[in-house]
Amino acid sequence: MSLLATLLLAAAAAPTDALAKLAPERPVAAFRARDVDGDGRAELLLAFADGGVGLWRWDAAAGALARGGAELVLPEPDHAALDQADVLGTGREQLIVLDRRGVFAHRLTDGGYADPEPVALTRTGRLGLRLGRPTLVPFVRDVNADGLADLTVPRGATCELWMNAGAGEADAPRFDLLQALPAELIQVHVTRHTNLADELGSDVMVRELDIADVNGDGRPDLRVRSDTERRFHLQGPDGRFADEPIAVDLSIFRDTTPQAEVRPGETLVLSDRARMQSGDLNGDAIPDYVVAHRRKVWSFLASTEGPQFTDSSTRLVAEDVSGLLLVHLDEDDRKDLLIFKVDVPSTVELVLGMVRSISIEVRARGYPTRPDGTFEERAAWRRDLTVRVPSLLRLLREADDLVERFQEVIRKFRWSALGDFDGDGEDDLALVAEDETFVELWRRPAGVAEDRADERWLRQLLFEDPDTVFDVERILKLTARVFDRRTSALTGERAADLRRDLPHREGFYVVDLLAADFDGDGADELVLVEESATEPYRRAFTILPLAGS
């Protein structure tokens, strides 16, 4: 882009109450706002769909955002995963690019990322998926909490863990491939094309690595699941994960009572495979493990040695289990066992569901956990619930109304951002109105809801609420309540400290909200990100100060 075009873009007219506005003509694939050069002022990273990447920062003299340095041109925009981190230990964050060539660190150069000689971190750790456009992917993280940034490289069915081994050649760190782990991959290919109204599709989702302290030593450990296997790689004092994991194959856990077949009119057993849940059963702050198969439940208490799957407490529950959860059902620190049994309607009833509503019976049973980590023999909480599914005819008749009501509920989940908007060193909360016409600010809000509040609400809903029927009306109301609870929890149920109207562009809608300090005054500005309703990825960024009002 020419210098003139850059300046014109930077000086685009902004609302009078906005610090700055940026509205590129090119589709913006990814964006992020943070201080990458440590000068106390944030930069706005924009990655364009065509592969250009630039950094914009506040230019006080011009009174606008201006791009620093040249624009980086990604060699493989279709396969570019981006992240930012100080991998090279320079005190400034590099742009880390993962594509089919490997992983490269692009250093800040003249205020941008157009590094003429990016540093190769690895040429064998390569991205195995086409992302379609440059995408921010959190693949740079300190996995073992040793202060060094590591790399997690998704390659489709596997995820490679590259550990930062410290200084290597030419001031670049050395990355060693620790392990190629089976990726938790969710993948769906839609290929049906009998009807012109059909859509072809492909969905791919790769889970992040599951990192958690499983032995209470304060060091994060690695949890890996692959089919029926569960493996736990404990981190040692040297910061490395154990080569030999603690492992268990869930297929060895079998309840020998006859399998409950999934026949209509009988209990729905989601699958005949054993399943595992984890939670602290004995209050020692170390996660324990529960394995369930059919009617048998095994609980294994972990220790400072990590998980173990040899000594168990076994419990037979009354009937086949459709699903189970470990949640706090009482006030002690031990998670309790919540079991669901679902009766599937018969196939005839399912067919009748076209013309009349279907009632699905759900039995919920809760078993408290004793101090020794075992479950009580008898359920302390018992309830029979009914889920009522409206008939297809009703759904068709009221479709537009139901969709609109559902959308009303969804809109209750307001755009929000946490940031220090008043510069007092404490986080504040900004919430955009449901109609996106104004933003409200709560200074130092009460904070997130305590951990148990949701569990208490679940217990009250399942076991104490006199209404045991869940129909469409109630589900819509409950969903609305969930979102209202979230907002109340965030705001502390008090009125906003500030309200400010938002500038609005016709045909644009809010798609994100960020908080970052662009002008270095110690207070974050609100970054309103809007997208065109008619041109995908055509985005506009408005920087709004909220402090001092």
Place this chain on the structure above:
Amino acid sequence: MTAALGLLPGLLPSLLLGTGAGTGAPPAEPRVSFVQVDPALGCVGDAVLADVDGDGGRDLVLATGECDDAEGPPPVRRLRVHLRRAGTPAFAARPDRQLDLVADVVAWAVADVQPAPGSELVLLSASRAVAVWWEADADEPRYAALCPTRLLWQPADRDRAFAWQAGVRDVDGDGLDDLLLPEPDGYRVALQRRGPDGVSFESTVLRPPPAPLEEEERTAARFAARGDELRPSFVPDRGQLRFLVEVHDRVPAPRLVDWDGDGDLDLVALSGRRLLVWLQDGGAFDAGAPRVLELPDRRARLLNPSYSVQLADLDGDDRADVLLASSRTDGDDVTSTLEVYLQAAGDGFLERAADKLRLQGFVDLPELADVDGDGRPDLAVGSLRPDLIGQLASGGSSTVDMQLSVFRGLFEPGEGRFQRPVALAHKLRLPGDFGGEGWDVVYSFFRDVDGDGRRDLLLRTEADRVVVRSTDERGRGLQVGDVLWELAVAEDARAALVEHPDGPALLVREETQIVHVEFP
């Protein structure tokens, strides 16, 4: 509704001669072949019929892969080629050739893309198409890169590779197979060329214009269907375990039809209400914006189980016309409407629907087929009335009646309608649990089996059998006649009618066996 047929091992099909109203000659025996797969080596997947060895016969190419609900590491994904033999069975149980698929193969097809006799296997990965074939008496296959692609589907499913045979057509009419490959942004049309330097492909990528941002994509909380899950997502997402990478790509299903009646194939897709048409001209496509034609707004926001759009030349002017089906409720009554929009000479559709046919109840995907053999497409459609379903509740019935209707097509260029009254009204009695246990109700006027000039009816209305019944004249109308042929089937088997210029064949897939049924 797709055919779902099976065959109990060892039970040969029987062919019953028609009696009564049938006037055709006694039909010849269908040719039935069984191909079994060793379960240790995997289970049956997709199958394609194509001439692989260039002898003019349709050979069988069969994919094998992981079995449903299997545990342990999946078997090697494989393609098996069974060459056709004279006589019955048409295929030997042991494949003549087989190919283990490497991990990056997402899909496959069979197409004639090399000068060697017959068709080759075409392997599709996320980034390229590759041809594989065997020279005569050679043990090792040969490979040739065909064209790069950004295939819509990625990465490869480790359990199975699916067949994308719909992507093989002679698009430009030069007698050579071309490739149609869906991509995230549109469709790659790769036209085969042969010259002194060998085989090459000229690609054009046709891109639908972007769809407007849906309201559902504007909110901070969203529920999105991801596979078979309904997943909530929140912006910002402060959840505990997120996805490292998420890629979601969608593209409307494409159709190759002669839209403008100039003898070559054009590409058509439906995006919302917009019909997108890319015309082929002089053996090439313009990669620019397609023509856009708006269809009437019949699509419901939530559910419209009867909604479908089909293309066919209904009025014989060689241009594709549109059949649009939808349903609406009025109280407890459901009415479906089938609308015909004929292309006008020059541009677009005629101003109003040429015909609107109303039926009680929900309708299934209509079939356009020349049932009565007069050379014009007729309309066959099944309809299900809610009040007949309600009889199940009263306990007085354990069955549900579905009506199969045929309306003769009486279109002339630019005008016409489907004839009233209905030419054929046949009651299909379905068990009350139809749709359960994994089998699908199926009906299709698939081909003329008894040689009387009318297409006969393939039916599966019971879980354990499939029949072929004759279509006979009855006064000025038609009726479903005697059983011409029947098979006992396993409930979990699936079948497909495989199209071919010689007429459809039947492929019945069971877990470790495939049955090929060819009607002479």
